[in-house]
Amino acid sequence: MRRNGWLICNERRPAMNSNPSRTLDALLLPAVSTLTAAGIEDARLDVEYLLAHLLHCQRRDLRRQLNAVEAALKGSPFADLLARRERREPLQRILGRWEFWGLDLELGPETLIPRPDTECIVDAVLKCRSDRSQALRLLDLGTGSGALLLALLSEFPNAWGLGIDLSPAAAGIARRNADQLGLGQRAAFCVADWTTALSGEMSGEFSGLFDVIVSNPPYIPTGDLAGLQPEVALHEPRLALDGGVDGLDACSRLMGDLPRLLRSGGLVLVEHGFDQGERVATLLREAGLTEIQTLRDLAGQERVGFAIKV
Numbered sequence: 165m166r167r168n169g170w171l172i173c174n175e176r177r178p179a180m181n182s183n184p185s186r187t188l189d190a191l192l193l194p195a196v197s198t199l200t201a202a203g204i205e206d207a208r209l210d211v212e213y214l215l216a217h218l219l220h221c222q223r224r225d226l227r228r229q230l231n232a233v234e235a236a237l238k239g240s241p242f243a244d245l246l247a248r249r250e251r252r253e254p255l256q257r258i259l260g261r262w263e264f265w266g267l268d269l270e271l272g273p274e275t276l277i278p279r280p281d282t283e284c285i286v287d288a289v290l291k292c293r294s295d296r297s298q299a300l301r302l303l304d305l306g307t308g309s310g311a312l313l314l315a316l317l318s319e320f321p322n323a324w325g326l327g328i329d330l331s332p333a334a335a336g337i338a339r340r341n342a343d344q345l346g347l348g349q350r351a352a353f354c355v356a357d358w359t360t361a362l363s364g365e366m367s368g369e370f371s372g373l374f375d376v377i378v379s380n381p382p383y384i385p386t387g388d389l390a391g392l393q394p395e396v397a398l399h400e401p402r403l404a405l406d407g408g409v410d411g412l413d414a415c416s417r418l419m420g421d422l423p424r425l426l427r428s429g430g431l432v433l434v435e436h437g438f439d440q441g442e443r444v445a446t447l448l449r450e451a452g453l454t455e456i457q458t459l460r461d462l463a464g465q466e467r468v469g470f471a472i473k474v
């Protein structure tokens with residue numbers, strides 16, 4: 165290129181597609197067909213995520229680097245990832261990270277993949293506590309990757325929160341996520357069986373009542389576990405799923421403790437199965453909580469029991 169009489173030879177230009185009939189769609193087709201044949205609905209999306217992961221780019225950038233895409237598709241790292249997905253390992257587990265409430269979270273074998281439906285808990289807290297500057301004390305029971313607690317801490321810059329999980333590996337990942345997101349100073353994590361760490365004499369930051377208690381406990385009836393899609397049945401941690409015979413073992417166990425941990429006017433939000441709304445509302449009422457409501461998720465299904473302590 166000539167500019168002002170000088171030959172400019174070091175300008176960056178987008179790589180040309182030497183074969184105009186070669187498109188991203190055509191390149192991806194064999195891998196997409198492989199996943200479709202394995203019963204995966206969003207096969208194209210998954211293939212794009214796997215490639216973007218290997219090429220350290222965004223999905224939207226793939227179209228602009230067909231040479232790199234073509235090379236990656238031929239390599240054994242991609243073949244390995246594709247084979248894992250074909251065996252119905254969840255995409256999020258293969259990537260080792262997933263997004264919740266706009267936060268990029270590390271995942272591990274012991275952490276549930278955070279679901280978009282769970283975001284309705286964060287939404288509801290924001291609606292009830294519109295002043296974001298409040299120094300809330302938050303408690304997340306069964307914190308997993310830390311998804312709920314970290315989403316809330318990201319919205320309330322003066323809040324402090326405690327995440328509890330029975331799995332030491334999950335609590336460790338939640339801690340790393342908090343640190344990576346710059347929320348570590350305002351988060352504590354504890355390995356314990358629900359609220360047992362909060363019984364008796366409490367000292368330091370663990371002492372004191374909470375303004376908001378959130379929980380997404382395991383709520384799938386044991387008998388339903390085997391019938392779930394392979395991504396869940398074979399790859400999600402059982403401790404995160406199994407809610408006992410009627411699915412409400414964990415919910416019933418932790419519910420009675422909530423009033424003593426909440427300050428007056430404090431909120432409780434507990435996720436549940438689409439058909440458990442009435443039973444969870446009864447448990448909240450029996451625990452002595454008030455203003456009970458059942459909130460719906462993005463798909464319109466009953467998903468969260470909500471209550472206030474008078």
Ligand SMILES: C[S@@+](CC[C@H](N)C(=O)[O-])C[C@H]1O[C@@H](n2cnc3c(N)ncnc32)[C@H](O)[C@@H]1O
Pocket residue numbers: 274275276277278279282305306307308309310311312328329330331334356357358379380381382383403404405414
């Ligand atoms: C459905 S997962 C929810 C994870 C995370 N809060 C989320 O919404 O993505 C339930 C979590 O509860 C934890 N859990 C199960 N039984 C527990 C118990 N007895 N005490 C504390 N945590 C428990 C599991 O390890 C798991 O991380």
